[in-house]
Amino acid sequence: MIQHDKGKGQQGQGPTYPLSYSFGFLLCCRVSADDLLESYMAAIPRKVQLLLGQDSLAPASILSLDRDWKHHHLSKGVYINLPFDKSTNIYEYYIGSTCCTLFKRVSQHTRIAQLYTGGKLSKENSKSLHHNYICKPNVARNFRVLAAFPSRDVPSGCVHLLEAIMMIFFQSCPRPQRNSRFMNAECHEIMRTLRIDADIPRVQWTGLNAAWPAIQGFRMDRAPCKNKLVDIAEERSLSSPSSISCITLRQGKVPHGAGFTLCYICTTFKTTKGRLPTGIEVRQLMSKGRKLEAARAMAGPDPACGDCGRRESFIAVKHLIHHLAPGVLLCGACVMQLKAHGVMHTAEAKAKLVGVSALISRRRTEDVPCENCAVPESSQLTRQHIYNAEVGQVFCSACDSYRRMFGRDQDPSHETSRQAFQNMDKQREEGMPVHCGQCNGAETPGALHHYNHNTGKVLCKACDLYHRKHGKDRDVSKEIRRQGMVDMKEKRKEGVPMNCDQCNTAEPPGTSHIFNAKSNKLLCIACDNYHRRTGQDRDPATEARRQALADIKKKRADGVPIYCDECSKTETPADTGRKRFACSGATNRLLCMTCTNKAYNGAMKAKKAAKDGLGEVGGGIGWRGLTLVINLVVF
Structure with a gap:
């Protein structure tokens, strides 16, 4: 079905081949069907996919598609x-595509229709069926989006191919009355055959497309222009941004076909003037797109803006050029500056632009603090931090406003106190307790805590008054003791068991544990007295041994039998005095006299062996044996 006959039909007619060579080459070799399908499914909205799968196509269903082309x-x-x-209540159909932007292309159609409604079209648009129809009076335009590619890197040929497919679906190409450059009977026959094979329903409307993109082909790789004529002055000024014509001249593309060695600009100029153009003349004849390509070729990868110096990778949108700064790549902000004021940014404006961009970039990776009061940006409820170009620093809204009003930096303590009050209010609203930063006392409804500017802490009323009166922090040991005793009383009322934090002894009936403020622990009487006397924590092993002996005495008094933990021997009433069972070792094991003597003798032997350097009893050759073995190996 794909033919590549490049012969001409009758005189005055266009080509008779149904597909261009480049179109067929793309379909056969350059891309895979899976890649095309994946890119098309990502570009075609779900509503359009459902519409294309229906048994019939109606204007009402097409009008329900996305009409928001202005945002693309x-x-x-x-x-x-x-x-x-x-006037006739008839819909016509037109399929179009664009490789610039949907917004720009549809806006062009709309502008032409508004400009030439009821009048004569320009020579450029007079041959378009679509423009002739939409410029009629009483004709309303209804543009809808069929596909929007999310990436700008998609090849233009894939866009044209999707346009050709949509023309087959919607049958917007009428059968040509005669062959033209972009449409012939063979093309229409291929479209009809594909529609029948794909079981696409027949429609009754008349299309407004005069050409099928398949016959136009795609832009393929071409050889560079052979024009080497460059002015000497241009050769010397290649380093300047404005001398892009030489680079462009060497990168001009030659049309397809045998015998072509020059690009379109050089060929046209030579035909008209009889000579090859110079670099300056080429630059004057270049299109805006070619100038942009030449500027990019000269700037290299990741070019910097010619005004503010920001790299292209730093900005989401690619750099552009402007006719007031030929050959200079500019970011979007600098282009808008040229459009609005006709001049580039001043040094102060550049510094502000770069500073604001750096602030935006920092927000993506970190929580930006104010460089005056160190308040993080995340703590601000409604306002973001601001870049102050006067001093080149990032300020919070309060510090920035203060500097603009008084010309100096604000005292950081003011903002810190405001932030502290804001945090306290937030905690109260969320029902979280506010604690004193000195004595750790919780806030009560009748006595709210205060923020002390001198200490930078949230203090209760007592600690705040003490600091204001004496200029130093209050001794909080008494307050901590009082708070601890209050907590103990509440636990006793609730029936919570009270154990010593040092020896884990339960609170016996008749006596109460004591809260020690210095160690901030709940201690029994013995541990508390020991801590007050020595200033150190009591060894809990002593209390554990005392507790173990007390348990043994209680068992004897109650007549409970006592067993040896080693040999399970039972203590008899005949075992009196030194023959009674006793606690032994660090683990307070209950042993009879025989097992106690064995344990004692074993411990003494181990101690003597360690003193003589024999190591553990029965534990190998010992230190002396190890020394002997080393000497034998060496000598």
Whole structure:
């Protein structure tokens, strides 16, 4: 079905081949069906996919598609227009595509229709069926988006191919009355065959597309222009941003076909003037797109803005050029500056632009603090931090306003106190207790805590008054003791068991544990007295042994039998005096006299062996044996 016959038909007619060589080459070799399908499914909205799967196509279902083409400022894509003639109540269909942006292309159609409604079209647009129809009076335009590619890197040929597919679906190409450059009977026959094979329903409307993109082909790789004529002055000024014509001249593309060695600009100029153009003349004849390509080729990868110096990778949008600064790549902000004021940024404006961009970049990776009061940006409820170009620092809104009003930095303590009050209010609203930063006392409804500017802490009323009166922190040991005793009383009322934090002894009936403020622990009487006397924590092993002996005495008094933990021998009433069972070792094991003597003798032997250097009893050759073995090995 794909033919590559490049012969001409009758005189005055266009080519008779149904597909261009580059179109067929793309379909056969350059791309895979899976890649095309994946990119198209990502670009075609779900509503359009459902519409294409219906058994019939109606204007009402097409009009329900996305009409928000004004927001596609960066997307290549395919669109459809259903111009409605109010006098005849008839819809016509037009499929279009764009490799710039959907917004720009549809805006061009709308502008032409508004400009030439009821009048004569320009020579450029007079041959377009679509423009002739939408410029009629009483014709309403209805543009809808059929596909919007999310990436700008999609090849233009894939966009044209999707446009050709949509033309087959919506049958917007009428059969040509005669062959032209972009449409012939063979193309229409291929479209009809594909529609029948794909079981696409037949429609009754008339299309407004005069050409099928398949016959136009895609842009393929071409050889560079052979024009080497460059002015000497240009050769010397290659380093300047404005001398892009030489680079462009050497990168001009030659058209396909045998015998071509020059690009379109050089060929046209030579035909008209009889000589090859110089670099300056080429630059004057270049299109804006070619100038942009030449500027990018000269700037290299990741170019910097020629005004503010920001790299292209730092900004989401690619750099552009402006006619007031030829050959200079500019970021979007600098282009807008040129459009609005006709001049580039001043040094102060550049510094502010770079500083604001750096602040935006920091927000993506970290919580930006104020460089005056160190308040993080995340703590601000409604306002973000601001870059102050006067001093080149990032300030919070309060510090920035203060500097603008008084010309100096604000005392950081003011903002810190405001932030502290804000945090306290937030804790109260959320029901969280506010504690004193000195004595750790919780806030009560009748006595709210205060923020002390001198200490930078949230203090209770007592600690705050003490600091204001004496200029130093209050001794909080008494307050801590009082708070601890209050907590103990509440636990006793609730029936919570009270154990010593040092020896884990339960509170016996008749006596109470004591809260020790210095160690901030709940201690029994013995541990508390020991701590007061020595200033150190009592060894809990002593209390554990005393407790073990007390348990043994209680068992004897109650007549409970006592067993040896080693040999399970039972203590008899005949065992009196030194023959009674006793606690032994660090683990307070209950042993009879025989097992106690064995344990004692074993411990003494181990101690003597360690003293003589024999190591553990029965534990190998010992230190002396090890020394002997080393000597034997060495000598």
